[in-house]
Amino acid sequence: MIFANVLSQLPIALPAISYKAVAPELVLFGGALLILLVSATVGKRELPGLYRAIALVAALAEGGFSGYQLYLAQGAKASLAVAGAIAYDGFSAFAGIVVAAILLLAILIGPGFIKRIAGDGPEFLVLMLISAMGATVMAQGEDLIVIFIGLEILSIALYVMVGYRIGDGLAREAAFKYFILGGFSSAIFLYGIALVYGATGTTNLAKIGAFLALNVLTHDGVLLFGLALLLLGFGFKVSAVPFHLWSPDVYQGAPTSVTGYMAAMAKVGAFAALIRVFDIAFAGQIVQWRPIVVGLAILSMVFGALFALRQRELKKILAYSSINHAGFILLGVYAGTAAAISNTLFYLIAYAVIVVGTFGLVSIVQDSIGVSEGSCSLDQLRGLARSRPALATVTAIMVLAQAGAPFTTGFLAKFSIIVSVVEIREYWVAVVAMLSAAIAVAFYLRIVLAMFRGEPEEVEGERVLAIQGAATEAPARRQALAWIGVSLSLVFTVGFGIFPQPLLDLAARAHIVG
Amino acid sequence: MGYLDWLIAVPAVGALVVPFIPVSEERRSLIRGFGLAISLVELVLAAVVGVQFNSHASGYQFVTDVHWIQSFGVSWFLGADGITLVLILLTALLFVIAMFAMKGVKDFRAYVGWMLLLEAACMGSFTSLDLFAFFVFFELTLIPSYFLIADFGMGASGKAAVKFFVYTFAGSALLLVGIVSLVFIHDSETHRLTFSLPALMDTHLSGTTQLLLFLAFTAAFAVKTPIFPFHTWSPDAYRAAPIPAVVMLAGVMAKLGSYGIIRFDLELFPSTARSLAWLMLTLAVIGILYGAVVAAGERDLGRLVAYSSLSHMGFIVLGIFAFSTEGMSGSILQMVNHGIYTAALFLLLGMIYERRGTLDMAKLGGLQKRAPIFAAVFMLVVMASVGLPGLNGFIGEFLILVGTFITHRWWAVVAVAGVVASAVYMLWAYQRVFHRSQADASPFGEIKLKEALLVAPLLALIVLLGLYPAPLLARIDPTASAVVQHVLAAKGPVSDGASLPAVVKGVK
């Protein structure tokens, strides 16, 4: 690190920072800055291709650093950096890889569609990179305050991205809601940090863990209240019932390609932090927080599945689907064993890829039929299999992968969570989880059915076709890139669905600093 | 790669290739030819397995065992015994016929693709000896069958397909939890994480655990088979789905349930299977009679055959839980027989539907006058299904009943009523459709050569297996006997003296 050497020779005393540890953040942030810089220097002309290339390089570099970290973490002992505020371990490295994967797919899919709304400006990619940085900070945060900062970086960028279709009332409303509710939950989260600090005298996770291991709290009320408040904050971010209410509205209102990105990225960051905080720092309090987590998990799985049954709005259905997934992932947190943590990571990467791919496909569908990136009712999918068989088939595969179809990572993800739950002998929880998956199948199939059974209505159909004809000239390129992203996620989903061992090995390396 | 790997790989690869065959819409029959070729290759493979099979051995043959997902202790572990063998043969045969029976299909590409995928999944389910692999194949069958039901069906097939999928998936949900639980119990005992069936058979389970696991496993199989009262998806699905899909559903996929009961319930939880035999036998008998009664009241031929299947699958379950070699062999043989005559029946229903656009018996009638040969063919199949001796339905039914009689007499006595009942509803249906004078003045074409060729192999088997089932029975019997021995020899948690099974034994 030349930069570091230069810095160290300056007369000012700076704290020793392991730049290796924060390399992912630096790369992402640097990428964002570079894009801004380029756009500022080139004047009025926009260079969308270049922006995108920079973002892609940043994402790949972030992934590369994370991969390198994972490799190192395997060899050397995982460690803390930046005065113990940043963890630098296999777990964060794996989370970094997930972030890179999401980013990669989202950059391929998203900007092309966003262009229709907001032109070729660099802002979207910048926001994407910054929010991804927030997620990596959350994954690496070893201090509650750092985690909070990561959360805010992630969230604020997302608020803006959700509101991207500013001309649309639904989108404005969604962004506003997200912002208000997010602010509320952040406040609560911060209050939770304060309570934990009050109880333990530190916000550093390692120190909290050490403190709680050495001391028996005579009054643990403050700590437990703090835990509950933290859980609300995380629960909001991962949209666990009953803190999920923002998500159907926001999913619907946000641009489709943002929805997928947001669903994946927010979950990765929040879950990574959640695991680090609860499974590591508060491992000793597991008896106290476990029932709450399992309650949230079950509520999310069951109501996520049930509430989607009567929806006719595709993106809302997918929102509930992601609530259902959140419930499953929470079960991994709930199980809390080392194996469960790597299984949870496996679920996260599988889910992230599937969900970005799915929303990418929805974007392509919306683009093809010439509607905006806003809401998409099931009726609009009617007859898709007739007019666009390939698109319909791939969408069906991704939707079924979400449902847990065999030979996809979606199945293995659910399977690994069930394994974790059974491993701690909570059979009934496993049964509830699987039954919720069975209910969920019903709404996933409704999506598939809409594409494969329904004929487009005659009058409607003509209109749709006409629009399609008009819209097919320009979007060929943006769809081509999106198709690459979607294909990557499909290959990932099915490939690792059949031969999951390499991915499982990677997840198994993701040790966490204890 | 062994024969069994090829059995799965050939249709799977075929299914993957189908979407990419560069053929224009006009020459789409080439795709059909491709599907046919693959399914014929599969049939040849199955036949080779049948010929190479050592009929004197009761263990697994053609075993492949390689690691698949080490993290979970999952292997690619395939093997075949007598039960597997006959079901493989049945599957391979029926898929060839389903490939031929493509009339009315608009989208050849999708049809062939899904069919081949379904075939691969069925083959995988029947040959997997690793519980994980079995489960994924078992689940995988749902997707192609869902598309086959929903996409090409008639009437309310979308709803029926969703009902089918969700209902069977809910059963499988419990199966998955059961499998994983069993594996971890085994893991905690032996510190060996494995999903392999033979290894898991050695797990020591407490009575309650075994009971719960048995119920979890059986939930999935009971829905699939179907066993009363978990059958209500089947009339809807059989009624609404297109004929080739029903041929597969009733002919092959229903056998996945009964196969699973034998392969997993009995092998893994023998003592619970024994102590719960009374329950399963009772459900089987209720299914036999109930299915028959409802079939008698049914006005739609498709639904009627669905209920008749419920009744016949009841016989199969009865024979399984009788725990005698006669009954077990009979059940396994009957799986094949039922597959054959039900497939033939549905093909014929398809021909009626194609000519008249309805299967409502009130709107049919007098067809024998119009198409005597068609009627004769139909009659042969009806007679096979009511178990006329000399046709294939009889031998399985007879062995099941005799096997049940010598171990669980009173259930057999009640079940015999099903023999009468099947004649009642089948002949009644035949009378309404074929006898009487013509209700409809429109013509009803005689069976065409193509159609005749389609059902001819099935008809030949109906007669052949009715008169000379020895080639199959010789392969089934050692396996059946081994399974029964395994169940009877199992020392499990003994049920307390006052329980119903003990009382029943006292009666006998």
Added chain:
Amino acid sequence: MGAVGFVVLFPLLGFLVLLTFGRRLGDPVAGWLGTLAVFGSFVSAIVVWLARLGNEGHPYVLRLFDWFSAGGLHVNVSFRVDGLSVAMILFVTGVATLIHLYSIGYMKGDPLYHQFFVYLNLFVFSMVVLVTANTLPLAFLGWEGVGACSYWLISFWFERPTAASAGKKAFIVNRIGDTGFLLGTFLVFEHLGSVSFSRLTAGSLNLSPDTATAIVLLFFLAAAGKSAQLPLFTWLLDAMEGPTPVSALIHAATMVTAGVYLMARLSPILALAHTADLVIAIVGVATAFVAAMAATAQTDIKKIVAYSTVSQLGYMMLGIGTGAYTAAIFLMITHAFYKALIFLGSGSVIHSLNGEQNIRRMGALKKYMPITTVTMILAWLSIAGVPPFSGFFSKGAVLENAFGDSPLLWAAGVITALLTAYYMGRLVYVVFYGTPRFEEVTHGHDPHESPSVMTIPLIVLAAAAVIGGLLNLPVSGFGFLGSWLAPVFGTAQAAYPMSAGLKDGLMATDAVVALLGVFLSWRAWGGVSENPALERKIFFNGWYIDAFYDRAFARTGTAVAEVADTVVDRQIVDGAVTGVAGVARLVGGAGRKVQSGLVRSYLLIMVGGLIVMLGYVLTVAAR
């Protein structure tokens, strides 16, 4: 004796050839071919019989191949040649040949001509398998095979709803009996470890009386179905919907006697089960009486004959129940002659009257159909038991044994004998004598005698009916059938010690009763065609038994089935499933209300969730 294979093979070949080429062969070649096949079978049967002469002691078994085996159960396809089976194949194929011949004429011009012979040959095949099978399952193949053929032949004219229903009814009622066959077989297998007759004969001594009783009663259920005994006889009346040769062959001469054959075959077990024997005897004699009473009031010529058949089958069962197997078989054979004759005679009448079956529209046919008339009268005298016709000897033998068992059984039998002579006399007088009443059906043409292809069988059968008694004269040295069957029945055959005087007295009673019946019928019906006082409605309706079944089983069953389908399955069983789905949808609907879109309510719910969490922490976790 391997020729027994040909006995089975010929009709099978005939069936296969006719099935394949029958339509092309057409009328009348198909008929001749079918007849030839059965005749070949008959010739083979004679060969078997000749080969067997002087060699009666041991049964010969022709083993072909293993049919199926599983566990301890081994069933092979093997045929048994012993006295009983030879007697059966001789008369079955013999009568069948004649009836085939007759059918060539009778079915002339029918559009399904060839198909008729397809069924008929298949029937003969099944019947021969039934009586020669050496294992119970193989016998069951024949047993169900004849049942299926009977179903097809009764519903031969399937466009008539009554014919279709009658065929179905026959099959179903037979199936009810067949459950007895199956369960009996199972019981035999359970206790003897085998289902072959060879083993059954040898091993039956080890059976406990209770087991033997159970086995016999189960098989008797089967026999009651096939041989139309109370309470399962009603199908046989409806079976008259089939073409008349079918009634003659299947529903009089051969198939319906299968039950009697089966019981005779099981004689070693019957001998162990006295209670069951008594049940059989009582059911037999009750059937005989009930059916005879019903026969007195029928107006359909075929119905009269059908009731008569039921009645005669009752007699045979009486013989079986009293241990008089030889007598029962003897009656079976002679009955085959005269009953086939009566049916064919009736058919001849029906044929000449363009299908008319009501005796009220007949009369005075003597003048137009001399051969038919004469042969019918001979048949009447035979069935009535007038000496020296065959019925006198065969029925006499049964009644004699019945007397030995219980005089009450005998008395009931004798009363029935009186009725028999009477109702057949009524038939003969009303149809062939009196005033002609057939104008409306013949449209002014005179009835005509049937062609020779139909009358020759009548004549042959008449001869057999007259002299059939020679088969087994109650004179020592002339009891051919008895000595022929002796090795089969052996000690199972009951022997009632009786003085010669008693025997003569019984014979004399029979003769007197027969003549009395003939006389009564002449007094009542000579010249009269209608007499409501003698044709009671209850008897005309067959004691309302069928009506009762219809009400109690058929209609209730249909109603139950419809309720099961529309209510129980769709609304209760499936209702539970859709109910679960409905609840899920309901909750889903509620979800839409929760998702109001209002930030304030979202916040409220979040805070509510938080309060619950904090409440939990307070109450549970913080303990």
